[in-house]
Amino acid sequence: MNPFNLDIEAILHKSFENRLLSLEAIKNAQSGHPGGSLSIADIMSVLFFSVMNYSLSDFNSIDKDHFVLSNGHTVASYYAALSQIGLIQKNELLNTFRKIDSRLQGHPHNISLPFVEASTGPLGQGVGVGIGIALGLIMRNIKNRYVYILSSDGEHQEGAIWETIQFASAKRLDNIILVIDNNNIEIDGFVDDIVPVAPLKKKYESFGWDAFEANGNNIDDLIYTFDLVKKSALLHNGRPKVVIAHTVLGYGVDFMENKYIWHGKQLSDVDFDLAKKSLEEYEKSTLNTK
Amino acid sequence: MSNNNSAEEYIATRNAIGDELYVQMKLNSNIFALSADLIDSTKLTKINDEFSDRVINVGVAETSLVQIASGLEQVGFIPVITSFAAFSPGRNWDFIRTSVCYSNRNIKIFSTHVGLGVGEDGATHQAMEDIAIMRVIPNLVVLNPCDYYEAKNAIKYALSIDSPVYIRFTRQPVKSYCFNNIEFTKSIEIKRNNSIDKNVKISILSTGCMLETAEYLYENIQKNNSRFTCSSLNNFGSIKPIDEKKILELKHESDIFITLEDTQLFGGFGSSVLEVICESHIPVIRIGMEDSFGESGDYLSLFAKYRLDNEGVLKRVLDKLKSQLIS
Numbered sequence: 001m002n003p004f005n006l007d008i009e010a011i012l013h014k015s016f017e018n019r020l021l022s023l024e025a026i027k028n029a030q031s032g033h034p035g036g037s038l039s040i041a042d043i044m045s046v047l048f049f050s051v052m053n054y055s056l057s058d059f060n061s062i063d064k065d066h067f068v069l070s071n072g073h074t075v076a077s078y079y080a081a082l083s084q085i086g087l088i089q090k091n092e093l094l095n096t097f098r099k100i101d102s103r104l105q106g107h108p109h110n111i112s113l114p115f116v117e118a119s120t121g122p123l124g125q126g127v128g129v130g131i132g133i134a135l136g137l138i139m140r141n142i143k144n145r146y147v148y149i150l151s152s153d154g155e156h157q158e159g160a161i162w163e164t165i166q167f168a169s170a171k172r173l174d175n176i177i178l179v180i181d182n183n184n185i186e187i188d189g190f191v192d193d194i195v196p197v198a199p200l201k202k203k204y205e206s207f208g209w210d211a212f213e214a215n216g217n218n219i220d221d222l223i224y225t226f227d228l229v230k231k232s233a234l235l236h237n238g239r240p241k242v243v244i245a246h247t248v249l250g251y252g253v254d255f256m257e258n259k260y261i262w263h264g265k266q267l268s269d270v271d272f273d274l275a276k277k278s279l280e281e282y283e284k285s286t287l288n289t290k
Numbered sequence: 291m292s293n294n295n296s297a298e299e300y301i302a303t304r305n306a307i308g309d310e311l312y313v314q315m316k317l318n319s320n321i322f323a324l325s326a327d328l329i330d331s332t333k334l335t336k337i338n339d340e341f342s343d344r345v346i347n348v349g350v351a352e353t354s355l356v357q358i359a360s361g362l363e364q365v366g367f368i369p370v371i372t373s374f375a376a377f378s379p380g381r382n383w384d385f386i387r388t389s390v391c392y393s394n395r396n397i398k399i400f401s402t403h404v405g406l407g408v409g410e411d412g413a414t415h416q417a418m419e420d421i422a423i424m425r426v427i428p429n430l431v432v433l434n435p436c437d438y439y440e441a442k443n444a445i446k447y448a449l450s451i452d453s454p455v456y457i458r459f460t461r462q463p464v465k466s467y468c469f470n471n472i473e474f475t476k477s478i479e480i481k482r483n484n485s486i487d488k489n490v491k492i493s494i495l496s497t498g499c500m501l502e503t504a505e506y507l508y509e510n511i512q513k514n515n516s517r518f519t520c521s522s523l524n525n526f527g528s529i530k531p532i533d534e535k536k537i538l539e540l541k542h543e544s545d546i547f548i549t550l551e552d553t554q555l556f557g558g559f560g561s562s563v564l565e566v567i568c569e570s571h572i573p574v575i576r577i578g579m580e581d582s583f584g585e586s587g588d589y590l591s592l593f594a595k596y597r598l599d600n601e602g603v604l605k606r607v608l609d610k611l612k613s614q615l616i617s
Binding site (some may be wrong): 120136137140160 | 322346348349351353354356357358359360361362363364365366367384385388389392393394
């Protein structure tokens with residue numbers, strides 16, 4: 001059971017708040033990765049406020065759904081979600097992220113913050129660690145718990161990912177739900193222009209996975225898709241699941257959207273104020289269309 | 291310590307994996323062995339036969355080896371990852387750094403086929419940089435046992451501590467010196483000569499498979515040059531943490547150190563010793579691979595060619611002792 005189980009409108013609000021928290025933390029740190037943090041905010045909010053089953057009082061238990069952020073540079077959104085569910089204080093996020101002596105390291109670190117299940121940042125590692133957790137759950141005979149792994153399309157240029165993708169299907173680990181933040185942007189430009197990773201759906205299917213696609217910036221579509229994925233997982237067909245979530249880098253902030261310079265660009269106070277205004281308009285217009 | 295076994299007993303230290311890891315897996319059902327398609331070569335055959343549900347073969351995929359182990363450890367298992375040292379840590383070093391050491395995971399990295407002893411497979415498979423690249427990683431214990439028995443003790447020790455540990459094992463047979471089933475220690479004094487002559491006193495510090503050659507040096511330096519006396523022969527089974535106390539004690543009683551290893555001198559065991567004594571003025575002769583790759587050949591010929599056999603090492607040492615730097 002998700003401890004919040006929020007409805008779509010409430011999740012939408014959480015995703016707006018997640019974006020604002022991420023951007024303010026990055027602005028205060030004068031360091032971080034705003035673009036990806038914004039593109040995954042809807043996925044994070046749907047996972048933490050609706051889809052994943054966990055208990056706040058026993059968050060470190062093995063017998064729960066697990067989460068690994070493989071594209072660790074988008075950690076601001078992860079910390080924002082952890083602050084929203086109450087595991088860390090918002091002040092800690094806004095005042096200490098990426099600063100000296102902080103628990104909130106620039107990339108996820110399982111020792112600094114015990115809620116984090118895998119240290120990531122160097123791309124192409126977290127997916128495999130998540131797959132290892134999934135194998136461990138089966139070895140521990142823990143059933144109907146899933147390992148949610150968030151990766152990105154750019155990360156799929158790392159060859160190491162594919163080692164573990166084929167391992168997962170070989171070992172019939174159908175308790176994996178991998179989500180790919182597919183925003184077509186990496187540091188130097190568009191993924192399609194540098195070394196395309198498409199067609200991801202076909203690639204995953206050929207590797208023995210069940211592949212789904214969703215609009216990763218649409219709460220309704222994400223909830224609908226995860227529902228489908230979970231129903232499919234209950235069939236225990238031995239095939240790991242992947243959701244290719246089509247997103248827009250910088251989503252919700254008009255001047256950042258689809259601009260690869262915002263992968264890791266710092267925000268000035270003026271940038272932040274403009275971004276906040278843009279996000280408020282985005283939330284208002286999205287709610288109006290409900 | 292004198293030899294507990296027949297003076298002629300030679301066993302590959304990798305055999306200790308098949309024997310001691312088997313015992314430990316029998317005792318602790320949380321221990322998993324992971325292989326990257328090298329079950330027989332890393333001596334997991336019997337373990338795989340008996341505990342097949344706890345042996346994970348990831349295929350020819352050394353980064354996967356580490357990632358899967360890291361996930362297994364997250365849910366409380368104790369993974370032991372096995373491969374050739376040229377590939378693990380040779381290929382998966384960044385994964386070991388982040389997903390094992392930075393994460394401070396209770397994962398053991400057992401790597402066979404170290405150094406020139408690999409022989410005919412040639413330079414690609416002869417890991418001689420592994421000590422240098424592993425000892426720089428925080429949280430990691432780095433062990434280099436000298437023989438089969440010390441390797442068994444090292445495995446037992448590694449599995450008794452909650453820490454990432456790297457152990458390197460030889461493919462080739464090496465002479466036995468140590469006792470079975472005693473507590474692993476960072477260093478062992480193998481021989482000592484308390485003579486009170488006025489000669490220049492040499493302490494020999496060896497690690498891994500070089501102990502037999504170190505013993506040969508110990509017995510032959512004085513015979514070749516009467517100005518020198520070897521005062522002690524020491525085996526360092528632990529590269530990190532290194533036995534600083536022992537090194538400083540040896541420094542106090544010695545005029546010269548000789549270090550021996552089957553790995554690159556840059557960043558290797560001898561460099562570790564230098565780091566400990568860098569503020570003193572004791573000359574150190576470091577013996578190891580001199581910044582070159584190996585090649586194909588039987589391992590005895592290789593050790594001879596690269597002057598890591600008894601005669602080659604003795605000559606290198608005697609030359610250095612004669613040099614102005616030392617005298």
